[in-house]
Amino acid sequence: MERLSTFQALQGTLPGAGLSWLDQHRRESLAAFTAHGFPTTRDEEWQYLPASSFSGTQFQTEGPGIEDTFDQSLKLPGCLTLVFKDGQRIASDQSPLPQGLEILKLQDALLRAPEEIKALLELPEPASRHSLSQLVAALAGEGVLIRVAAGIRIEQPIQILHLNSRPDHLSAIRHFIRLERNAEATVIETHAGPNQTSYLALSMTRIRLEENASLDHYKHQCEGDQGRHFGGIYADQAPTSRFRQTQAALGSAIARTEIHSRLERASECELEGVFLAQDRAQLDTHTRLRHAGPHATSRDDYRGIAGGRGRGVFQGRIIVEPNAQKTKAEMQCRNLLLSQDAEIDAKPQLEIHADDVKCSHGLTVGQLDPGAIFYLASRGVGEDEARRLLTYGFANEIVERIRPDALRQRIQDELSQRLTYPVAGSNPA
Amino acid sequence: MLSIRQLEARVEEKPILKGLNLEIKAGEVHAIMGPNGSGKSTLSHVLAGRPGYEVTGGSVTFDGKDLLSLKPEERAREGVFLAFQYPVEIPGVSNIYLLKAALNAIRRHRGEPEVDAMDFLQLVKARIRSLNLDEQFLYRGVNEGFSGGEKKRNEILQMAILEPKLCILDETDSGLDIDALKVVADGVNALRSPDRSFVMVTHYQRLLDYIKPDFVHVLAQGQIVRSGGPELAHELEAKGYGWLESAPGI
Numbered sequence: 001m002e003r004l005s006t007f008q009a010l011q012g013t014l015p016g017a018g019l020s021w022l023d024q025h026r027r028e029s030l031a032a033f034t035a036h037g038f039p040t041t042r043d044e045e046w047q048y049l050p051a052s053s054f055s056g057t058q059f060q061t062e063g064p065g066i067e068d069t070f071d072q073s074l075k076l077p078g079c080l081t082l083v084f085k086d087g088q089r090i091a092s093d094q095s096p097l098p099q100g101l102e103i104l105k106l107q108d109a110l111l112r113a114p115e116e117i118k119a120l121l122e123l124p125e126p127a128s129r130h131s132l133s134q135l136v137a138a139l140a141g142e143g144v145l146i147r148v149a150a151g152i153r154i155e156q157p158i159q160i161l162h163l164n165s166r167p168d169h170l171s172a173i174r175h176f177i178r179l180e181r182n183a184e185a186t187v188i189e190t191h192a193g194p195n196q197t198s199y200l201a202l203s204m205t206r207i208r209l210e211e212n213a214s215l216d217h218y219k220h221q222c223e224g225d226q227g228r229h230f231g232g233i234y235a236d237q238a239p240t241s242r243f244r245q246t247q248a249a250l251g252s253a254i255a256r257t258e259i260h261s262r263l264e265r266a267s268e269c270e271l272e273g274v275f276l277a278q279d280r281a282q283l284d285t286h287t288r289l290r291h292a293g294p295h296a297t298s299r300d301d302y303r304g305i306a307g308g309r310g311r312g313v314f315q316g317r318i319i320v321e322p323n324a325q326k327t328k329a330e331m332q333c334r335n336l337l338l339s340q341d342a343e344i345d346a347k348p349q350l351e352i353h354a355d356d357v358k359c360s361h362g363l364t365v366g367q368l369d370p371g372a373i374f375y376l377a378s379r380g381v382g383e384d385e386a387r388r389l390l391t392y393g394f395a396n397e398i399v400e401r402i403r404p405d406a407l408r409q410r411i412q413d414e415l416s417q418r419l420t421y422p423v424a425g426s427n428p429a
Numbered sequence: 430m431l432s433i434r435q436l437e438a439r440v441e442e443k444p445i446l447k448g449l450n451l452e453i454k455a456g457e458v459h460a461i462m463g464p465n466g467s468g469k470s471t472l473s474h475v476l477a478g479r480p481g482y483e484v485t486g487g488s489v490t491f492d493g494k495d496l497l498s499l500k501p502e503e504r505a506r507e508g509v510f511l512a513f514q515y516p517v518e519i520p521g522v523s524n525i526y527l528l529k530a531a532l533n534a535i536r537r538h539r540g541e542p543e544v545d546a547m548d549f550l551q552l553v554k555a556r557i558r559s560l561n562l563d564e565q566f567l568y569r570g571v572n573e574g575f576s577g578g579e580k581k582r583n584e585i586l587q588m589a590i591l592e593p594k595l596c597i598l599d600e601t602d603s604g605l606d607i608d609a610l611k612v613v614a615d616g617v618n619a620l621r622s623p624d625r626s627f628v629m630v631t632h633y634q635r636l637l638d639y640i641k642p643d644f645v646h647v648l649a650q651g652q653i654v655r656s657g658g659p660e661l662a663h664e665l666e667a668k669g670y671g672w673l674e675s676a677p678g679i
Binding site for chain 2: 369370371372374375376377378379380381382383385386389390392393394395396397400
């Protein structure tokens with residue numbers, strides 16, 4: 001690969017370069033990426049959405065200096081917002097942080113607390129090993145460490161706003177979130193970019209919830225229509241911790257989200273999400289919940305919508321380790337196809353190695369209910385509007401549960417806008 | 430207002446309505462009674478334009494227009510309202526959102542501007558109070574998790590907001606206890622006016638104690654076999670439907 005030398009040179013300039021364990025981690029990741037290249041459909045984890053569709057354009061990691069301007073409307077009111085533009089931190093609220101909350105740029109964290117980052121990278125639940133995660137590991141120099149001290153509850157949601165603006169740009173970001181015992185926080189990741197601009201945005205977020213900590217994590221993916229996105233969220237949950245994650249994947253040409261969690265004793269994990277694949281978008285959601293201790297509870301509830309020539313993929317895996325007795329795990333994925341040419345592939349996978357557990361999964365793929373369309377018609381609502389309303393309602397069942405008002409409202413507004421006539425490309429002849 | 434002539438319709442190839450005639454004038458309340466399978470609900474759905482109900486003969490004229498040539502939403506915008514026996518649940522779409530979308534669709538059809546948000550909220554709040562419904566009701570998903578009584582009251586609420594000319598009530602009394610029935614009946618009675626007509630389809634006479642009809646018709650085997658005043662309903666209650674089906678000429 002001709003870009004190998006460029007990447008190797010880049011590694012030498014990344015924050016934390018010179019820390020031997022980190023150099024090694026980055027070198028090995030780059031070597032693995034180079035050796036195997038992008039995975040293919042022969043790899044079960046990628047069978048529906050070949051990662052090679054992420055390659056193609058010669059993405060650039062460098063460019064002229066980043067301007068400090070951005071679309072302020074993406075900043076959610078009431079949040080403490082950190083802004084990354086084309087992979088670089090550009091601005092943040094100047095107000096002092098609440099007591100017990102620390103937010104460090106990754107480069108500062110690597111200077112001041114390298115062992116903490118190392119420990120987070122070495123947590124038992126690994127990120128997926130594939131070319132995209134390896135590329136992030138090899139190239140990411142920016143990101144933040146968010147730490148909440150024991151027993152502290154941070155009321156104000158923390159928004160990490162990722163903006164992409166440059167054509168053919170590759171950005172790779174790594175975040176770390178650590179909630180100490182009994183700490184509580186809400187973190188929102190927003191991933192956005194302009195339409196008609198091709199770029200590759202990669203990010204990984206490592207989460208550690210110590211005993212009885214509680215994190216509400218949201219991911220709003222509204223990348224531009226030519227943007228390509230990979231975002232991994234990998235959590236390790238100590239006993240009795242709670243992790244709630246909600247994803248709204250509404251944009252981009254090709255996007256993959258991975259959400260993993262490893263649950264220790266009596267911890268709880270709730271994953272919810274909705275994706276809307278319109279036009280030719282390909283949206284993949286991939287969850288993996290590993291029950292590693294007894295009495296833990298997990299719930300997946302996803303809604304998928306595909307219209308036009310859009311394609312959606314949901315792969316949900318639940319692994320129950322031998323000692324994880326009394327596990328309760330429920331996985332549900334309901335999907336809606338809006339056009340003949342749309343496609344949704346949904347695959348639940350249960351791997352149960354304990355005998356006293358309650359695990360279930362349900363999966364449906366359907367179309368809009370003609371009875372409901374008639375009901376709306378009988379109230380004067382025309383068919384296009386009825387389809388739009390019903391599709392909105394299907395997605396909104398997840399979205400309306402989003403707790404931060406500003407985020408919920410923004411996603412509802414965006415859903416409404418995206419579901420304009422004709423709904424998801426059921427073109428009138 | 431509504432003129433049904435020799436209406437024939439079938440569902441899944443099976444003939445259900447076999448030459449039905451009915452005239453309804455503005456301000457009248459007609460009850461259509463009949464045994465199960467006589468075609469009562471089919472009539473409601475044919476009038477509202479439900480897909481799958483195929484009209485094979487006859488005509489329906491509504492306010493001078495050929496009703497059968499209109500799409501369901503066009504019929505609604507012209508002023509036909511069907512209160513469903515089994516209202517459909519639409520999770521994720523709030524009641525108030527649907528009410529507003531429906532009212533605006535009808536207003537656009539009439540060439541009126543969309544309703545002002547504040548006026549609309551006041552109108553809706555006044556109506557829900559009269560139906561003994563909590564304001565929170567407006568922000569729940571349409572019929573989602575509603576009790577039987579709430580669903581029927583919601584149908585009446587929609588009717589009260591949309592102010593149709595012709596209200597068709599399909600088995601509105603089914604599944605209601607007596608208190609809920611009274612609330613629903615009060616709601617309907619409040620809407621009675623000289624330029625609004627009602628067709629009440631019901632199996633039982635009970636509903637007619639609370640909403641007094643001007644005319645009662647008996648539907649059997651796809652035709653109206655008897656018509657009369659309110660006293661006909663009492664006769665049916667006393668004798669059942671059996672005597673009609675064995676009557677000569679049917």
